[in-house]
Amino acid sequence: MKEILTILLTVAGGLGIFLLGMKHLSEGLQSAAGGGLRKFMSHATSHRIVGVGTGIISTIIVQSSSIITVMLVGFVSTALMTLPQAFAVLIGANIGTTATIWIIAYAPDPQMLGFVGLAIGGAMYFFLRGEKVHHIGLTVIGLGLVFLGLYFMSKGVMPIRENPDIARMFQAMSASNYAGALLVALCAVLLTAVIQSSAATVAIAMTLAAQQLITYEVAIAVLFGANIGTTATGWLAAIGGTAEAKRTALAHTLSNIIGSCVFIWFLPLFVRMGQAIFPNWNEVSTQIVSGRPVETLTHIMAPIAVTDTVFAICRGVLFFPFVRPFSRFIERLIRQPENEKPHLSALKIGAKISPVIACDQALLEVNFMKESNLELLSCVRKVLTDEADEDDEKHILHREDILDNVQREVTEFLGSMMSKRLSIDVAERAQRLLRLTDELESISDECAQVLKVVRRLRKNRQRISEVSAALLLDVHDRVTIFAAAVTPLIRSPRGVIPLEKIQGESRELHEYVRECRRIQLGRVGPEDPGSSIRVLGELDIINAYERIRAYYLNCAETLAGGKR
Numbered sequence: 001m002k003e004i005l006t007i008l009l010t011v012a013g014g015l016g017i018f019l020l021g022m023k024h025l026s027e028g029l030q031s032a033a034g035g036g037l038r039k040f041m042s043h044a045t046s047h048r049i050v051g052v053g054t055g056i057i058s059t060i061i062v063q064s065s066s067i068i069t070v071m072l073v074g075f076v077s078t079a080l081m082t083l084p085q086a087f088a089v090l091i092g093a094n095i096g097t098t099a100t101i102w103i104i105a106y107a108p109d110p111q112m113l114g115f116v117g118l119a120i121g122g123a124m125y126f127f128l129r130g131e132k133v134h135h136i137g138l139t140v141i142g143l144g145l146v147f148l149g150l151y152f153m154s155k156g157v158m159p160i161r162e163n164p165d166i167a168r169m170f171q172a173m174s175a176s177n178y179a180g181a182l183l184v185a186l187c188a189v190l191l192t193a194v195i196q197s198s199a200a201t202v203a204i205a206m207t208l209a210a211q212q213l214i215t216y217e218v219a220i221a222v223l224f225g226a227n228i229g230t231t232a233t234g235w236l237a238a239i240g241g242t243a244e245a246k247r248t249a250l251a252h253t254l255s256n257i258i259g260s261c262v263f264i265w266f267l268p269l270f271v272r273m274g275q276a277i278f279p280n281w282n283e284v285s286t287q288i289v290s291g292r293p294v295e296t297l298t299h300i301m302a303p304i305a306v307t308d309t310v311f312a313i314c315r316g317v318l319f320f321p322f323v324r325p326f327s328r329f330i331e332r333l334i335r336q337p338e339n340e341k342p343h344l345s346a347l348k349i350g351a352k353i354s355p356v357i358a359c360d361q362a363l364l365e366v367n368f369m370k371e372s373n374l375e376l377l378s379c380v381r382k383v384l385t386d387e388a389d390e391d392d393e394k395h396i397l398h399r400e401d402i403l404d405n406v407q408r409e410v411t412e413f414l415g416s417m418m419s420k421r422l423s424i425d426v427a428e429r430a431q432r433l434l435r436l437t438d439e440l441e442s443i444s445d446e447c448a449q450v451l452k453v454v455r456r457l458r459k460n461r462q463r464i465s466e467v468s469a470a471l472l473l474d475v476h477d478r479v480t481i482f483a484a485a486v487t488p489l490i491r492s493p494r495g496v497i498p499l500e501k502i503q504g505e506s507r508e509l510h511e512y513v514r515e516c517r518r519i520q521l522g523r524v525g526p527e528d529p530g531s532s533i534r535v536l537g538e539l540d541i542i543n544a545y546e547r548i549r550a551y552y553l554n555c556a557e558t559l560a561g562g563k564r
């Protein structure tokens with residue numbers, strides 16, 4: 001019992017170190033790439049071949065197809081990519097993710113490489129200065145942990161062969177027939193979905209195969225299942241999200257399921273191919289474990305790695321000619337509701353993986369807020385002209401409540417993301433988005449305030465005079481024009497902000513509003529007993545528009561980098 005517990009703890013601990021290493025490796029590479037990776041991927045829309053190449057390169061850069069999948073879900077949701085373009089990148093990502101297996105397969109001494117990676121990475125991260133150096137140091141630390149985790153998993157499974165009961169349990173797994181291969185693949189699907197890493201699942205299979213606890217055929221069958229299980233991350237990112245997000249996740253899952261189901265029938269061919277390329281795959285070496293000699297297959301990892309790559313390429317070749325028809329099929333399976341609005345909660349899992357995508361999702365909400373404010377200004381004008389009915393007034397207050405909730409959601413969402421290690425450009429973008437949501441929410445408050453003032457005047461049996469109404473409408477129209485000029489600037493990627501021009505228009509509008517305020521104060525007189533109450537309300541409306549002007553100016557200055 002003690003021996004079994006030792007084996008379980010060693011393997012589990014090794015798996016934990018491996019997964020932690022993959023996390024640091026991916027985060028470090030992604031941070032080092034910064035916004036460049038996002039721009040590189042979002043521009044890969046010209047051709048399917050370019051998309052596949054982008055997927056391969058991007059996945060090799062971040063060493064995680066899960067991150068690329070989540071980024072694609074975000075790109076499709078934000079209309080930076082169409083579904084066919086994203087699917088082409090996914091084909092490449094499935095090929096690029098095999099690079100991790102090649103690194104594992106050709107690690108000469110995982111233990112020594114692990115210690116070297118921790119030593120060099122730790123020195124770079126803790127003793128050298130510079131953000132880029134720190135990101136590279138974190139990457140090297142992650143790579144060291146990957147090798148160290150692989151070493152402990154290998155060390156943990158070595159004694160299993162000395163325990164006949166456990167060894168028989170593993171050796172009972174067989175892929176000599178298609179039913180057995182499908183069962184092994186199903187187990188790999190479940191394991192990969194739980195640990196969220198196909199590389200870890202394949203690494204475990206490679207370790208067991210090296211210790212002769214599972215056959216070469218079983219290890220290859222694991223590849224087919226791991227490629228399906230890894231798509232679970234995309235669903236965690238898409239559940240509760242937009243139809244486009246779900247389509248991307250479904251395209252990834254369905255293509256991997258079809259590819260695995262088709263090519264698992266060629267499993268014997270894959271096995272013979274690997275054995276032919278590496279004829280010495282079954283060469284045996286002896287290691288001493290607990291004072292006993294243990295035989296291991298020293299070269300079996302290389303044919304597993306090449307099989308994984310060939311399988312990914314074959315799956316890509318299968319779907320490459322049918323990217324557009326397959327995408328249309330997915331679109332028919334998942335219909336897009338009318339007036340669908342994305343929700344941040346849909347990609348909270350994605351935010352933990354990719355801060356860049358967290359910002360993209362927050363930008364969706366910012367876009368919703370900026371368009372809502374223009375709509376609110378249009379409704380408020382109807383209030384000033386007495387054209388608004390009860391439904392219009394309820395809509396203003398309801399939309400203002402919605403924007404309050406959106407601002408709170410964005411703040412919590414980006415706040416949790418900003419607690420992570422971020423590159424400077426991503427952190428600055430998150431701060432800009434936080435400031436924009438605060439300013440845009442304040443604009444909606446002022447629109448609701450105009451309605452409340454009009455209602456207060458009605459309650460006091462006061463009406464805005466025709467002369468004052470004309471003046472207020474003029475103020476409203478000028479502020480709306482200013483808002484319409486600033487609103488298109490709130491986009492991503494950031495463009496050139498004509499800040500001096502906007503500041504000049506803002507100053508002119510400010511002076512005009514001051515003059516209107518002075519004119520309104522002059523309308524208080526003894527000949528109109530109720531004029532003081534009416535003029536006070538009208539001044540409140542003018543002041544609300546003045547604040548709206550200031551909020552839009554703050555948005556422009558935030559976008560230009562003048563405020564944070």
